[in-house]
Amino acid sequence: MSRDDSDSPENDRPDEVLAAEYVLHLLDPAERSAAETRLGTDGAFRALVAEWSERLVPMAEEIPSETPPAGLRQRLAAETAPRAPKREPRFAAGRRRSFLVGLLGGAGVAAAVALAFMVATPLLGPEPGPRFAADVTSESEDLLVTASYDPDAAELTVTRAAGQAPEGRVLQLWLLTEDQPPHAVGVLPDDGSLSVPVIPFWGQRIPQGRFAVSVEPPGGSTDEVGPTGEILAVAEVTPR
Amino acid sequence: MARSISDVEDMILSVAGGDRTAFLSLYDATSAKLFGVCLRVLNDRAEAEDVLQEVFLKVWRNADRYTANGLSPMTWLITVARNAAIDRLRARKPSTDDDSALERMAASGPGPEASAIAAGEARRIAECLGELDPRRADAVRGAYLDGQSYNDLARRFDVPLNTMRTWLRRSLQSLRECLSR
Numbered sequence: 001m002s003r004d005d006s007d008s009p010e011n012d013r014p015d016e017v018l019a020a021e022y023v024l025h026l027l028d029p030a031e032r033s034a035a036e037t038r039l040g041t042d043g044a045f046r047a048l049v050a051e052w053s054e055r056l057v058p059m060a061e062e063i064p065s066e067t068p069p070a071g072l073r074q075r076l077a078a079e080t081a082p083r084a085p086k087r088e089p090r091f092a093a094g095r096r097r098s099f100l101v102g103l104l105g106g107a108g109v110a111a112a113v114a115l116a117f118m119v120a121t122p123l124l125g126p127e128p129g130p131r132f133a134a135d136v137t138s139e140s141e142d143l144l145v146t147a148s149y150d151p152d153a154a155e156l157t158v159t160r161a162a163g164q165a166p167e168g169r170v171l172q173l174w175l176l177t178e179d180q181p182p183h184a185v186g187v188l189p190d191d192g193s194l195s196v197p198v199i200p201f202w203g204q205r206i207p208q209g210r211f212a213v214s215v216e217p218p219g220g221s222t223d224e225v226g227p228t229g230e231i232l233a234v235a236e237v238t239p240r
Numbered sequence: 241m242a243r244s245i246s247d248v249e250d251m252i253l254s255v256a257g258g259d260r261t262a263f264l265s266l267y268d269a270t271s272a273k274l275f276g277v278c279l280r281v282l283n284d285r286a287e288a289e290d291v292l293q294e295v296f297l298k299v300w301r302n303a304d305r306y307t308a309n310g311l312s313p314m315t316w317l318i319t320v321a322r323n324a325a326i327d328r329l330r331a332r333k334p335s336t337d338d339d340s341a342l343e344r345m346a347a348s349g350p351g352p353e354a355s356a357i358a359a360g361e362a363r364r365i366a367e368c369l370g371e372l373d374p375r376r377a378d379a380v381r382g383a384y385l386d387g388q389s390y391n392d393l394a395r396r397f398d399v400p401l402n403t404m405r406t407w408l409r410r411s412l413q414s415l416r417e418c419l420s421r
Contacts, residue, residue: 013409020412023319024383025326026390050310055419057315059369059384060322061362063280065272072289073267076296080260155294195294197301 019048023056079196134211134235136173138163143232145188147173147211148240154203156185159193163232165215172220174227175202176210176234182227187220188213210236248313256303263300270314271296274321281325281387291328295321326387368418376411383408 013021021027022035038045133148143163149156158173165171165188173185183202188194198206214221215229248269254262274295278288298320306316369377375397382388382396394404 016416017409017412020416021408024380024408024412025323025387026383026408047310053311053315053319055416056365056384057318058361058365059381060273060277060318061359062366063273063276063385066276066279067272068275068289068292069285072293073264073271075293076267076300077260077264079297080263080300082260153294153298155297193290195290195297197297 015045015048019045020052020056022049023052131240132207132237133240134237136211136213136233136235138233143171143213145171145173145211145213145233147185147237149198149203149206149237151203154198154200155195156198156206157193157195158185158188160188163213168218169215169229170218170220171232172214172216172227174212174214175206176212177205178208180205182212184220184222185211187216206237207239208237210234248317252299252303252306252313252316255300256306263296266299267296270317273314274317277318277321278325280385281322281329287328287332288325291324292321295324298324322387329387330389364419365415368415371418372411372414376407379404379407380411380415 131150136145144161146159171188175183212234214227214231221228251262251266278291282288379393394401
């Protein structure tokens with residue numbers, strides 16, 4: 001974001017103004033990041049930001065409420081569901097560290113794993129850093145799946161822009177790493193995108209890893225088994 | 241079913257303890273408002289839904305930070321939703337002016353949850369915005385409600401960027417003085 005030279009004295013604005021601009025989301029990315037760092041250490045600044053947040057939030061009163069699509073509640077319920085005890089004994093999360101997270105739509109057991117990892121996921125860091133992403137595209141370009149990892153949020157966002165599984169099959173995303181067997185990220189939803197939490201164990205491997213998409217039976221394959229069907233495409237992760 | 245501020249706060253505190261039932265109750269009580277917030281910024285239902293999912297997963301993971309941030313419960317939730325929506329908006333591409341976002345959106349009226357923002361406060365800020373020059377008040381509202389950047393606002397009101405900065409900063413100062421009266 002460019003700034004005029006004539007603007008530079010304005011950069012010395014008082015904290016009161018800076019806090020308001022932070023709350024309004026008017027700071028450019030570098031300034032916003034610096035402000036977020038300060039929020040972690042500077043109680044007086046944090047108080048100013050809290051005051052401005054409370055001061056301005058009544059404006060939101062005029063925004064009409066709108067009921068979100070019912071599917072969202074179902075997805076959140078699935079993502080936060082505890083692992084079914086019969087399938088996964090108490091310490092299973094530790095034993096099966098290699099299972100990142102289950103996805104939605106049919107992979108009920110897999111989805112249930114999510115809770116364990118959310119609990120294990122560290123809190124968001126204050127500074128936005130680079131993202132790491134891979135575009136998993138087949139040669140014919142009839143498959144395009146983007147996996148984008150945000151280390152700050154410890155979150156992987158998977159978007160399918162193109163590609164359908166054959167009848168009665170599903171597409172499954174895998175994380176390929178140097179030192180681990182193929183890791184079942186999950187079954188791709190039929191449409192749209194999906195965000196899943198990532199534990200540090202996999203988070204630190206994603207930047208050097210690759211993502212792959214395979215064709216699997218409904219419910220997908222597991223880490224122990226690895227991909228069973230055709231691997232449609234593989235792509236390296238790069239910083240974005 | 242009416243929800244009070246302390247209901248929402250209790251739900252957040254329970255969510256911090258890993259209470260999934262409380263999480264879904266919190267969703268039922270607040271998702272319509274937060275979806276409205278996301279929709280207002282993004283003006284795209286699919287994107288707003290996607291962002292709202294992120295928001296609630298953040299709430300699920302970070303509810304334990306709520307007590308440390310000093311915000312009232314709805315302020316915190318609206319802040320998380322608004323920031324996520326604006327982040328998505330900025331990642332999208334340079335926005336075009338879109339004053340019709342609200343008009344295009346079906347006004348569905350208040351959801352089942354009661355307003356957690358006191359009506360008196362909403363009226364106060366409306367009054368204080370009313371004391372500003374109308375264009376400057378619209379700029380403040382554009383920044384807060386639509387997530388418009390300084391660049392967006394300068395384009396929308398056809399003034400130089402630095403003029404817009406000055407407008408906004410002075411308007412915020414006037415607003416603060418008015419609200420503290």
